[in-house]
Every structure is written in structure tokens, then in C-alpha cells.
Amino acid sequence: MSHSINSGQVSRVACEDTVVHLCPSRGWVPIQLRELWDYRELISLLVWRDLKAAHAQTVLGVAWVFVKPAVLMTIFTIVFGLLAKIPSDGIPYPLFMFSALLPWQYFARALSGASTSLVANQHLITKVYFPRLVIPLSAMVGPLFEFGISTLLLLLMMGFYEVVPTRGMWLLPMFLLMGMCTAFGAGIWLSALSVRFRDVAHAHPFMTQIWFFATPVLYPSSLVPESWRWLYWMNPMAGVIEGFRWALLGTGRLSVSMVVSSLVVMLVMLVPGLYVFRRMERTFADRV
Amino acid sequence: MSEVAIRAVGLSKLYHLNKSCGLQQSCIGSLSAPIRTIKSWLGHGIVEKTSEFDANLWALKDVSFDIKRGEVVGIIGPNGAGKSTLLKILSRITDPTEGHVEIQGRVRSLLEVGTGFHPDLTGRENIYLNGAILGLKKAEIGRTFDEIVDFAEVDRFLDTPVKYYSSGMYMRLAFSVAAHLEPDILLVDEVLAVGDAAFQKKSLGKMRHVAREGRTVLFVSHNLQAISVLTNRGLLFSGGRCVSDGPISSVLAQYLHEEMRPDTIYSDGPSRSAPRITRVEVRTSKPGNTQVNDESIEIRFEITTPEPIDGAALSFQVFNSLQQPILHLWTFDSERPMCREIGVFRLVCRIPRLHLYMGDYTLTVHLSERAGGKKYQTIEGICPFKVVMYGKTREFEWKPDACAYLEDCDWEVESASSI
Numbered sequence: 001m002s003h004s005i006n007s008g009q010v011s012r013v014a015c016e017d018t019v020v021h022l023c024p025s026r027g028w029v030p031i032q033l034r035e036l037w038d039y040r041e042l043i044s045l046l047v048w049r050d051l052k053a054a055h056a057q058t059v060l061g062v063a064w065v066f067v068k069p070a071v072l073m074t075i076f077t078i079v080f081g082l083l084a085k086i087p088s089d090g091i092p093y094p095l096f097m098f099s100a101l102l103p104w105q106y107f108a109r110a111l112s113g114a115s116t117s118l119v120a121n122q123h124l125i126t127k128v129y130f131p132r133l134v135i136p137l138s139a140m141v142g143p144l145f146e147f148g149i150s151t152l153l154l155l156l157m158m159g160f161y162e163v164v165p166t167r168g169m170w171l172l173p174m175f176l177l178m179g180m181c182t183a184f185g186a187g188i189w190l191s192a193l194s195v196r197f198r199d200v201a202h203a204h205p206f207m208t209q210i211w212f213f214a215t216p217v218l219y220p221s222s223l224v225p226e227s228w229r230w231l232y233w234m235n236p237m238a239g240v241i242e243g244f245r246w247a248l249l250g251t252g253r254l255s256v257s258m259v260v261s262s263l264v265v266m267l268v269m270l271v272p273g274l275y276v277f278r279r280m281e282r283t284f285a286d287r288v
Numbered sequence: 289m290s291e292v293a294i295r296a297v298g299l300s301k302l303y304h305l306n307k308s309c310g311l312q313q314s315c316i317g318s319l320s321a322p323i324r325t326i327k328s329w330l331g332h333g334i335v336e337k338t339s340e341f342d343a344n345l346w347a348l349k350d351v352s353f354d355i356k357r358g359e360v361v362g363i364i365g366p367n368g369a370g371k372s373t374l375l376k377i378l379s380r381i382t383d384p385t386e387g388h389v390e391i392q393g394r395v396r397s398l399l400e401v402g403t404g405f406h407p408d409l410t411g412r413e414n415i416y417l418n419g420a421i422l423g424l425k426k427a428e429i430g431r432t433f434d435e436i437v438d439f440a441e442v443d444r445f446l447d448t449p450v451k452y453y454s455s456g457m458y459m460r461l462a463f464s465v466a467a468h469l470e471p472d473i474l475l476v477d478e479v480l481a482v483g484d485a486a487f488q489k490k491s492l493g494k495m496r497h498v499a500r501e502g503r504t505v506l507f508v509s510h511n512l513q514a515i516s517v518l519t520n521r522g523l524l525f526s527g528g529r530c531v532s533d534g535p536i537s538s539v540l541a542q543y544l545h546e547e548m549r550p551d552t553i554y555s556d557g558p559s560r561s562a563p564r565i566t567r568v569e570v571r572t573s574k575p576g577n578t579q580v581n582d583e584s585i586e587i588r589f590e591i592t593t594p595e596p597i598d599g600a601a602l603s604f605q606v607f608n609s610l611q612q613p614i615l616h617l618w619t620f621d622s623e624r625p626m627c628r629e630i631g632v633f634r635l636v637c638r639i640p641r642l643h644l645y646m647g648d649y650t651l652t653v654h655l656s657e658r659a660g661g662k663k664y665q666t667i668e669g670i671c672p673f674k675v676v677m678y679g680k681t682r683e684f685e686w687k688p689d690a691c692a693y694l695e696d697c698d699w700e701v702e703s704a705s706s707i
Contacts (some may be wrong), residue, residue: 020395022380023388041628042420049406049417056408056449127403128421129380285382 005110025282031274036129042130046138050113051145065149069105073098080218089220089251092161099248100217100241102154103176106147107183107237108208113139114187115204119194132281133274136191136205139183147176158248166248168254175243178266181288188277195280195288216241220251233258236266293473293504294355294378296474298387301348301373301528306688322597324650349528351385355506357393362497362515362536363508364543365525371508374525375399378506393472396423400477402462407451411442411461414450418465430548432468439494440464460487462558467494478511492517516540516610541609541648552577555672563593563600563627563664565655570671574598579674581694585642587671591655593627599658600627602635607669611649614692621658643693644675646686 055061073094080086088096113134118125121135156163194200215237216224224232232238239262244262246254348370355361363371378389378398404421405414415436419429429436437443440461442453450458476495492514499505499518509515510563515522515536522539524532526546532539554568567590572579579585589602603618617637621625628635651671656663677686 003592018392018394019390020380021388021389022384023383024383041426045417045420046415049409051414053406053408124404124421126381127399128397128423130421240343282554287375 004039021238026221027279028275029278031133031278032131036133036137036288039130039134042257043134043138043141046134047141050138050142054142058121065146066153069098069101069150069153070261072105073101074261076101076218087223089222089245090248091163091249091251095157095163095249096220096245096251097160098157100215101243102150102215103179103240103244104212104215104237106143106176106190107179107240107254108212109143109206110140110180110183110205111190113143114184115190115200117187117196118191118284119198119288125288126285132284133188133277135186136187136277140180140187147269156247163249165248166246166250168250171243171246173252175240178243178262179240180235180272182240182266185266185273188273189269192273192277192280195284211237214238230261233261234265236262236269238262291356292354292358292390293359293392294353294506295390296354296378296387297389298354299348299351299374299377299384299389300346300386301370301377301382302416303345303347304343312559320568321608346528348377348384348524351525351530353523353530353533354502356406357504358502359521360505360519361507362519362522363506363525363538364510364522368527369525370528371525372399372477374530375506375508376475379475389600391473395475395653396469396471397475398422398466398477399475401459401466405450405458405462408449409601410449411437411446411453414461415465418462419576422466422469424469424649425438426621427694428470432470436461436464439467439490442672456484456487467491471503473506474498475506478509490682510539512543512611539611541688543680550629550656554667556595558592558632560594563591563595563597563665565653565656565665566592567606568604568633568651568653568667568671570651572671572673574676574678577671579642579644579673579675580678581644581646581675584638587637587639589637589652589653591633591635592631593633594630596629597621597627597657601656601658601695602626602654604637604651604653606644606649607652608692612692614644635683643695645691645693646675646677647674647688648674666693 055064077094081088081097086093093220097143117139118132124130124135125132134260147221189206190200214232214235221238221242222265239268241258242254242258245251294587309551334406351374363374365371373382375397376399377384378391379395379399381397381399402418404418406417415433416426416429424522434516438448440463442457442461445453450461454459458561473558495507495514496518503521507515507519519536522532522534522536523530523542524539532542552570554565556564556566558564558566567588569588570577570579570587571586573579573583573585587604589604591600591602600621601618603616605613606615617639619635619637621627626635649672652666652668652670653670654663655665679684
């Protein structure tokens with residue numbers, strides 16, 4: 001007993017003893033994931049705040065999480081499945097489309113949340129210190145909740161159409177992680193830029209829309225001409241969504257080269273993004 | 289363990305003020321911005337200095353100081369002196385442009401109460417959220433949760449969203465979370481003026497308690513009274529520089545002296561619509577507005593009225609350098625008829641022996657109708673004068689701030705019995 005008290009005191013003293021040097025920082029600085037981990041409670045509380053605020057004073061509350069994807073799916077099925085008769089690799093179109101809409105909705109929400117997060121939380125940035133990455137990071141986590149609920153809807157649909165997930169299903173978390181990293185990578189670029197250039201807020205809805213059509217959500221990637229495939233697979237979300245379809249429905253062609261090119265592009269966005277964000281964050285409080 | 293908690297060396301902060309222009313200018317600016325950018329791309333070399341929009345401001349310039357562990361320091365100065373910028377640097381919100389700071393210990397800063405409060409969250413949820421934003425762990429908040437709620441006096445509304453709180457309740461809760469931080473070094477920026485008078489007293493008490501616990505505390509405030517009570521050392525900032533560093537009483541005196549209006553005689557033009565105090569003059573016993581304690585002093589007033597006043601009342605207060613009222617004197621129409629017709633009236637108040645103790649003083653003058661009637665004028669902080677103890681000696685030297693006034697008295701000493 002006395003031991004544990006002692007060790008507690010020791011760590012407290014050690015904590016007090018830390019010397020912080022504040023000086024003009026120049027150039028590139030390390031990302032400091034360790035410090036980010038120390039602030040995990042703040043991240044979870046910010047996620048909680050956003051979720052609670054989003055559903056405060058609504059009659060349907062959490063039910064909206066079901067309603068939104070269901071309505072979208074119905075519209076897309078009518079327009080693209082029934083009217084435009086877009087092929088769907090032999091899978092019922094609603095299922096074909098919804099298995100892609102699911103990760104895409106998460107991605108779009110996370111990207112938009114992350115890229116607007118710094119400006120939306122400027123009252124925090126100008127008044128309190130914490131690692132600034134906490135803010136876009138917490139914007140990534142909230143939409144996971146909706147993603148989880150929509151997944152239940154998808155499982156119900158799969159039951160209805162009697163489609164059995166493939167063994168590749170165990171790779172789903174990996175594809176989800178890839179989608180998260182893509183959203184985070186793009187999100188931190190946009191959020192850091194939005195501190196100086198509010199143009200980002202105007203541009204990013206268009207960007208997301210273009211990205212949506214460059215991703216095989218409404219159509220199978222087999223519609224893309226062979227000669228353009230290499231460019232197509234440079235879109236990390238194309239890899240993520242093909243991965244989802246492959247793992248859940250067993251369709252599509254998931255090649256290693258495709259996953260690798262998605263991964264590479266994703267990392268090329270994410271890693272420099274982190275460093276640029278860290279480099280720009282010292283001026284956030286002055287510029288936002 | 290070092291004695292120094294904060295060491296700042298040559299701290300400077302430069303702000304580029306190229307965004308702060310009016311709507312019209314910013315419209316023109318944003319229309320021409322792409323052209324300017326393209327011009328600079330097309331090899332006009334260095335981006336042109338657009339002097340209209342670009343301005344640099346040194347919010348802090350070459351500031352150095354040491355603060356010892358356990359010291360409680362007040363930072364004072366006029367608006368724009370760099371006080372808040374200093375706290376922003378110390379709390380890591382922004383980087384210095386030059387110089388560096390060494391901080392030993394856990395810093396918590398309180399630049400605003402209720403940072404991050406969300407209207408849709410309940411009081412309980414906001415306590416945890418606000419605590420986490422201020423850097424507290426969940427377990428730490430849990431430990432002081434009841435204290436926070438007790439202090440804020442909101443226990444009945446703990447599970448109500450704070451948007452339904454009265455503004456007083458909201459501020460009390462926000463202050464309470466902040467006041468229960470347990471830092472080694474606490475940075476506080478103008479957050480004492482929260483809630484009603486009773487709560488202000490309570491929060492001042494809490495801050496005093498924090499200050500006495502041996503923590504290192506930096507207060508920025510315009511509330512000189514609070515600063516004078518809470519702190520024992522002062523830093524005076526002006527134009528981004530630290531111009532004075534010493535015991536709080538002398539730094540405060542210097543600040544007030546610099547802030548004082550140079551003209552020691554107050555005068556004002558008459559008004560056509562309402563009675564006015566048109567002149568106030570303090571005639572001290574020595575030149576240069578210097579008054580020797582225990583000598584006579586005269587305060588002269590001139591009132592110009594365009595209409596008869598119903599029961600005129602003139603009074604004045606003498607404030608000391610801590611802005612505490614020390615003396616209040618008055619005259620009423622019922623005692624000495626005045627201002628019963630249109631015209632100019634001169635009043636003289638003679639004090640045969642001024643008992644005020646040494647220090648700096650100012651007057652605040654009030655002119656009104658009879659009790660319950662119109663209040664015409666309150667003029668604050670005019671006619672500065674200094675009371676000195678020139679020519680008066682005692683065995684111990686005169687210490688400033690030993691008391692507010694001296695009184696005539698008789699002492700008796702008798703030897704009651706031998707041991």
C-alpha cells in the first residue's frame with residue numbers, strides 16, 4: 001500500500017520537475033504522438049460533445065442515423081439502378097451501392113468534420129494549449145458512431161438478400177482504417193489551410209463531390225477503361241471501396257497492386273500532412 | 289529543484305496586422321489579391337510591400353524577468369501593453385517571435401472562464417469537458433467534482449443543459465471549474481469580475497487561498513484593488529515593454545502616476561441644459577500639489593447652472609492609490625442654500641488639519657438634486673495630489689501603506705506595580 005502511494009508521489013514530483021522551454025520554433029518539428037496519447041480523454045470528451053450536440057433537441061434523435069442513409073440509398077437505387085440501369089456486378093443494386101455508400105458516407109463526414117474543425121473550434125485554440133492535432137482527430141472519431149449503426153442496416157439488407165459475407169470480411173477493419181487515414185490525411189491539409197484561407201470552406205464541398213464520382217460508389221470500377229485504371233487506383237478511396245465490396249459481397253477484382261497504390265497515395269498525403277500541420281500549428285492562434 | 293519557476297529572456301512577439309482593415313478595404317484587397325499574387329509569380333520578384341494593408345506591431349519587445357517558485361505576481365498596464373500576449377506565450381498558445389522562456393512545473397492557464405462550454409451539454413458534462421480542455425484528468429475532476437459544484441452553487445441544475453442557466457449561474461460554474469485547477473503555476477487573465485458582488489467576493493477569496501498555498505501565480509487584471517490584495521510583486525507593462533518590476537505598492541503607484549491626467553485643476557465649460565461643475569481645484573499646503581500631513585488644505589468648486597436646482601447637493605470623495613475611498617465630505621442646500629437661481633456659484637471646503645496618511649490621492653466629485661432626485665454629474669479621478677510627511681519625524685521611518693489616516697490622540701503610561 002505504502003509502495004503505491006510512494007510511486008504516485010514520485011511520478012508527481014517527476015511531473016513537476018519537468019522543465020518546458022518555449023522558444024521561437026523554426027522549421028519542421030516532430031509529431032509527438034506520445035503527447036497526443038496523453039490527451040486521449042480530451043479527444044473522447046470532444047467526440048462526446050459533438051455527438052451530443054448533433055442530436056440535441058431532435059425528436060428522432062439517433063434514429064436520424066438510420067433515416068439519412070436509407071433515404072439516400074432509395075434515391076440512388078431509383079435513379080442509378082432502376083432508371084440508368086447501371087451494372088452492379090451481378091449483385092442486387094441496393095446492396096451493391098449501399099456496401100459502398102457506407103464507407104463513403106463515413107469518409108465524407110470525417111473529411112468535412114476534420115477540415116472545418118480548426119475554424120469551428122477557434123475559441124479553444126486561442127484560449128488554451130493542447131496538441132492541435134486533437135481537434136481534427138476528434139472530428140474523425142464521431143462519424144464512426146454513425147458508421148457502426150449503418151453497418152447494422154447493411155447486415156439486415158444482406159440477410160434480406162441472402163448474401164453471405166466472404167472470409168475476407170476480417171480484412172474490413174483494415175479497409176476502414178485505410179479510409180480513416182485517407183480522410184485524416186486530406187482533412188489535416190484542408191484544416192491547416194483553412195486557418196489562413198477561408199476559401200477552403202467554399203472549395204471542399206466541390207472537392208468531395210468530384211471525389212465521390214471518382215470513386216466506384218454508384219458504379220462498378222469495371223466500367224473504367226482499362227487504360228485509365230492506373231490513374232483510377234491512385235484514388236485511395238477507390239481501393240477502400242473495392243475492398244469493402246470484395247470483403248462483404250465477394251465481387252470485384254481486388255489486386256495487390258491496387259491496394260498498394262492506394263496505400264502509397266494515402267501515406268503520401270498523410271505523413272507530409274502531419275508535418276505540415278505541426279509546422280503551421282504554431283501560428284493557428286494568431287491567424288485563425 | 290531550482291528556485292526559479294519562470295525565467296523569461298528577451299521575449300518579443302511580432303504581429304502582422306495585414307488583415308485588420310474595414311469591409312470596403314478588405315473587399316478591394318480581396319479583389320486585387322489574385323492580381324497581386326499573379327504579379328508576384330510572374331517574376332516581379334519579392335512580393336510588393338502593400339503599405340496600405342501591412343503593418344507590424346511588436347506586442348512584446350525584449351521582456352525579461354525571473355519569477356520564483358511560490359511568488360504571486362500582478363501584471364498591470366494600460367490596454368495593449370502586452371499583458372495578455374505575455375500570458376498567451378507562457379501558456380503555449382502562441383510562440384514568441386524572439387527570446388525564450390523556461391518554465392519549471394505544471395502550468396495551467398485561465399485566460400477566460402468557460403472555455404469550451406457547450407450550451408447543449410449539462411452542467412455535469414460541461415464540468416468534465418471544461419476540465420479536460422484545461423488539462424485535468426478525469427480522475428482529478430472526479431476528486432474535486434463535489435467541491436466544484438458546491439462552490440458554484442448549482443447542484444440542483446447539474447443535469448440541466450447549461451443553455452437554460454441564468455448567465456450568473458453559467459459564469460459561476462465556469463469560474464468554479466477553473467478555480468479548482470491544481471497547478472504549480474497558474475496564469476490568470478481578468479477572470480475575477482464574474483457573477484454578482486457576493487460571488488466576486490467569494491472568488492476573490494478562493495484566488496487568495498490559491499495564492500497562499502505556495503503556488504506560483506501570475507494575475508493580469510485591471511482590478512487594481514484585487515491585484516493589490518492578492519499579489520506582492522508587480523510588473524508594469526507599457527507599449528510591449530516591462531517598464532517596472534518591484535513591490536506591488538510601488539509599481540501600482542507608478543502606474544497610477546503615469547495614468548494621471550497631468551492637469552491638476554479640473555475645468556469644464558458650462559452647459560445650456562443642465563447644471564455643471566465647471567471647476568475643481570485642490571489648494572495644497574505646498575506647491576506641486578503636495579500636501580503635508582496635519583496642515584490645512586482647501587478644495588474649491590465652481591458650479592454653473594442654467595436653471596435653479598431643487599435642493600442641490602455637492603459631495604466629494606478622496607480615493608487612495610488602491611482606488612479605495614478614504615474620505616467623504618458634502619454640503620447640502622438645506623444646510624447652506626446654494627444654486628437656487630441661475631448663475632455661477634463658488635464653494636470652498638476648508639480642512640484645518642488634514643489627517644490623511646502619506647500617499648497619492650485623487651478626488652471624485654458628485655453633484656445632484658436632493659435625495660431621490662436627479663444626479664447631474666460624477667467626475668472620477670480628478671485633481672491628483674500627494675500627501676507627504678515632510679518635516680515630521682518619529683523614531684521609526686514612515687512606511688508607505690501603513691495606514692489610511694493618522695488621528696490625534698493622547699497616550700497615558702503608568703507603572704502599575706513593580707514585579
